[in-house]
Amino acid sequence: MGYIYQFNCTKCTKVEGEVFYGIGMKYPENSIDTRLHGCNDCGEVFPRNINKRFNRCPKCKKKSFELKFHKVDEIGFWKELKTPVNCPNCKEGIIQLEVIGNWD
Numbered sequence: 001m002g003y004i005y006q007f008n009c010t011k012c013t014k015v016e017g018e019v020f021y022g023i024g025m026k027y028p029e030n031s032i033d034t035r036l037h038g039c040n041d042c043g044e045v046f047p048r049n050i051n052k053r054f055n056r057c058p059k060c061k062k063k064s065f066e067l068k069f070h071k072v073d074e075i076g077f078w079k080e081l082k083t084p085v086n087c088p089n090c091k092e093g094i095i096q097l098e099v100i101g102n103w104d
Contacts, residue, residue, distance in 0.1 A: 001022060001023075001024070001025075001102065001103070001104045002020055002021050002022020002023060002024065002034075002102070002103055002104070003020075003021050003022060003099050003101070003102060003103075004018060004019075004020055004021075004099070004100050004101040004102065004103055005018065005019050005021055005036075005097040005098060005099060005100065006018050006097070006098045006100045007019060007036060007045070007095055007096065007097050007098075008095070008096055009087040009089065009090060009093040009094070009095055009096075010087075010093040010094045010095075010096060011087065011090045011092050011093030011094075012087060012089050012090040012093055014043070014089050014090075015043075015045045015087055015088075015089050015090075015093075015095060017045075018100070019034065019035075019036050019047040020034050020047070020103055021034060021035065021036075022034070022103075024103070024104050025104055031049075031051045032049050032051065033049060033050050033051055034047050034048065034049055034050075035047070035048065035050050035066050035067070036048075036066070036067045036069070036095075037055055037057075037064040037065060037066055037067060038064060038065060038067050038088035039057035039059065039060060039062055039064050039065075039088060040062075040065070040088055041057070041060050041062045042057060042059050042060040042062070043087075043088045043089030043090070044057050044058065044059045044060070044064075044088070044089070045067070045087070045088060045089065045095065046058055046064075048064065048066075050066060067085050067088075067095065068082075068085065069082065069085055069095075069097055070082060
């Protein structure tokens with residue numbers, strides 16, 4: 001079960017889209033856990049499976065990093081949104097998440 005988020009930057013129009021956060025009922029089979037990632041080199045923001053060994057930027061192929069939007073509890077589950085997360089593209093804006101649905 002997870003959430004569908006719409007994301008955008010408060011300053012630039014390049015960073016916007018949708019991402020499916022969380023795991024589905026087929027997680028034991030496919031190990032897919034999607035999170036939003038960013039690239040410091042080219043500024044791209046994109047969804048990636050955190051269980052992949054190498055999470056590279058689809059544009060420049062450099063190493064990406066996970067954008068940490070959620071607080072994590074003692075077991076490792078994310079609970080609530082925390083802010084702010086700076087935009088890797090413009091370096092000035094804040095990336096905002098808005099829940100637009102649930103999925104499984």
